[in-house]
Amino acid sequence: xxxxxxxxxxxxxxRQQAGRYREFLQCDVDIxxxxxxxxxxxIVAVLYETVKALGxxxxxxxxxxxxxxxxxxxxxxxxxxxxxxxxxxIDKLDKQTWDTVADELQETGLNSEQVSQLKTFFExxxxxxxxxxxxxxxxxxxxxxxREGVEELRKLALSLQAFGVPDNGWCIDPVVVRGLxxxxxxxxxxxxxxxxxIGSVGxxxxxxxxxxxxxxxxxxxxxxxxxxxRLFKSVKSLGLTKLKNKTQVIVLNFxxxxxxxxxxxxxxxxxAGISTELYLGQEDNLKGQLAYATKRDVPVVVIIxxxxxxxxxxxxxxxxxxxxxxxxVTNVVRKIEELLIC
Amino acid sequence: xxxxxxxxxxxxxxRQQAGRYREFLQCDVDIxxxxxxxxxxxIVAVLYETVKALGxxxxxxxxxxxxxxxxxxxxxxxxxxxxxxxxxxIDKLDKQTWDTVADELQETGLNSEQVSQLKTFFExxxxxxxxxxxxxxxxxxxxxxxREGVEELRKLALSLQAFGVPDNGWCIDPVVVRGLxxxxxxxxxxxxxxxxxIGSVGxxxxxxxxxxxxxxxxxxxxxxxxxxxRLFKSVKSLGLTKLKNKTQVIVLNFxxxxxxxxxxxxxxxxxAGISTELYLGQEDNLKGQLAYATKRDVPVVVIIxxxxxxxxxxxxxxxxxxxxxxxxVTNVVRKIEELLIC
Numbered sequence: 263x264x265x266x267x268x269x270x271x272x273x274x275x276x277r278q279q280a281g282r283y284r285e286f287l288q289c290d291v292d293i294x295x296x297x298x299x300x301x302x303x304x305i306v307a308v309l310y311e312t313v314k315a316l317g318x319x320x321x322x323x324x325x326x327x328x329x330x331x332x333x334x335x336x337x338x339x340x341x342x343x344x345x346x347x348x349x350x351x352i353d354k355l356d357k358q359t360w361d362t363v364a365d366e367l368q369e370t371g372l373n374s375e376q377v378s379q380l381k382t383f384f385e386x387x388x389x390x391x392x393x394x395x396x397x398x399x400x401x402x403x404x405x406x407x408x409r410e411g412v413e414e415l416r417k418l419a420l421s422l423q424a425f426g427v428p429d430n431g432w433c434i435d436p437v438v439v440r441g442l443x444x445x446x447x448x449x450x451x452x453x454x455x456x457x458x459x460i461g462s463v464g465x466x467x468x469x470x471x472x473x474x475x476x477x478x479x480x481x482x483x484x485x486x487x488x489x490x491x492r493l494f495k496s497v498k499s500l501g502l503t504k505l506k507n508k509t510q511v512i513v514l515n516f517x518x519x520x521x522x523x524x525x526x527x528x529x530x531x532x533x534a535g536i537s538t539e540l541y542l543g544q545e546d547n548l549k550g551q552l553a554y555a556t557k558r559d560v561p562v563v564v565i566i567x568x569x570x571x572x573x574x575x576x577x578x579x580x581x582x583x584x585x586x587x588x589x590x591v592t593n594v595v596r597k598i599e600e601l602l603i604c
Numbered sequence: 605x606x607x608x609x610x611x612x613x614x615x616x617x618x619r620q621q622a623g624r625y626r627e628f629l630q631c632d633v634d635i636x637x638x639x640x641x642x643x644x645x646x647i648v649a650v651l652y653e654t655v656k657a658l659g660x661x662x663x664x665x666x667x668x669x670x671x672x673x674x675x676x677x678x679x680x681x682x683x684x685x686x687x688x689x690x691x692x693x694i695d696k697l698d699k700q701t702w703d704t705v706a707d708e709l710q711e712t713g714l715n716s717e718q719v720s721q722l723k724t725f726f727e728x729x730x731x732x733x734x735x736x737x738x739x740x741x742x743x744x745x746x747x748x749x750x751r752e753g754v755e756e757l758r759k760l761a762l763s764l765q766a767f768g769v770p771d772n773g774w775c776i777d778p779v780v781v782r783g784l785x786x787x788x789x790x791x792x793x794x795x796x797x798x799x800x801x802i803g804s805v806g807x808x809x810x811x812x813x814x815x816x817x818x819x820x821x822x823x824x825x826x827x828x829x830x831x832x833x834r835l836f837k838s839v840k841s842l843g844l845t846k847l848k849n850k851t852q853v854i855v856l857n858f859x860x861x862x863x864x865x866x867x868x869x870x871x872x873x874x875x876a877g878i879s880t881e882l883y884l885g886q887e888d889n890l891k892g893q894l895a896y897a898t899k900r901d902v903p904v905v906v907i908i909x910x911x912x913x914x915x916x917x918x919x920x921x922x923x924x925x926x927x928x929x930x931x932x933v934t935n936v937v938r939k940i941e942e943l944l945i946c
Contacts, residue, residue: 515642533768
């Protein structure tokens, strides 16, 4: 199989909404050419490990299977063409009461018995995995497609456990259908607690007949996408973002006669791995440049003017402790390393 | 000043040529809001450090100044509007003889005296930096703009030295003008020896009046771009690319009854930082999966079937030494780490 991950800008031609941008950064992971359920499990495991690696603790990956949903439509005697409208109504169960959803279902043309059948089915939702699977299997026992879907979820559960995804890291949720029509088997959706307003930060599923549309041969495939912008927004709102690579040192640059030393020190600091800015702004005097450094909130400022240049020294200003040290130019790196640790 | 670097896809509406793609990956670095020559030097230093970090040894950053080129046009009494055609001809001096270029210059309408003046000027090209600067200054002494350009190059030289760019890492080359019309001061171009056919892998310059075209205020700016595709092609042709993150282990997956152990071992190996692939292909027997692993050229293969599962062991196949070990499942990671080191 061909395994691939990619992160890149993508564009959307549909209507924009809150959290639905015209241009956004998408992180994809896909396995092309494998029909094994372990491939689906591996995608879910990647989603799990990715969100966990960001430090998010309160999230769950919701899993469902399109085959079960197709069986459900057959069970209530609904034509496949009318399923999308029903799925759209069902999708609102997370935000609205059953009664509101029931009204919408009736507007799509379902009769009260069909609505009642769906109600009973979706009440299974609150059960634990094993009981939920048994319940779905029992309700949809006449559909071989649904039975196949349930069987896939059982295998998926075993694979996820073996891949080390904990039991509370994922759940089965029959409400999850995913908007796109091309899914054919397991579908997944990342649900971050406290970010419901932003919308799902990612999801995917098996799409065994999509490749065929663009080529001559059928190729099984499974994969998922994470919406980087949404995920970043969520992670940020959870306070989990840290600003890295912040400038640690600003080397002032106010005296043409000392420019040489300033540039040399800048390069030495950078080579020592210290994030260093050489002052390149419009201020041409010490006072103005110091004000800039204060505003930029850096821990250390290096000052070298003609006087220091003549003595081959540099003034180091510890901006937090408001202390100033004069050191030989050759000691600047070591001394700044000390100041940054303290 | 605003400092920014970015790497992203860009598109070109112009004609395609060898090495000139419609879509390509561009790496930019820019300093917006500083008119200081140290900013230009910092851009050149970034280009130098970047190419050097890739392991390329035989390269030089060619530097020139648009102000000198403008002064040169005044010196030969040429209207500014006709300069682009002259620059295009001059640009070919790297690949063609002076006589061929001279013919093209005459076709643009230059008289023989003007061509002769240019010849004398570009003969300066072979001189060392200091002498070349003196020569340009002397020839173009009547142009205050050219004098300013020479002065900028002198300052740039001092800054580059202070930034730690060695003398053989850059040169002054009056032939470099850069295609784009918006440059106003120093211009740079990366020249990789042995990659002349691919074309310049990057370059840039000061563009003090470009921002103004898109906003109300004039903002000084300098920067450069590296064409990732071209640079990668060059680095590859120099044999400097290494394939990283190559799969180290394939865990076979041919026995449903042992799937659980296979997935667990896969996760353990991955958590230990070992790049591990779980077999997800169409082959369902040991022999077929082993043939796949041989083709993929991985150092170690893990084999767990029902027999091993019953004993809680795994077979590890060292594919280079053609040796096989049976170890307890709990020892798989440690033993593979050993095998990979040897």
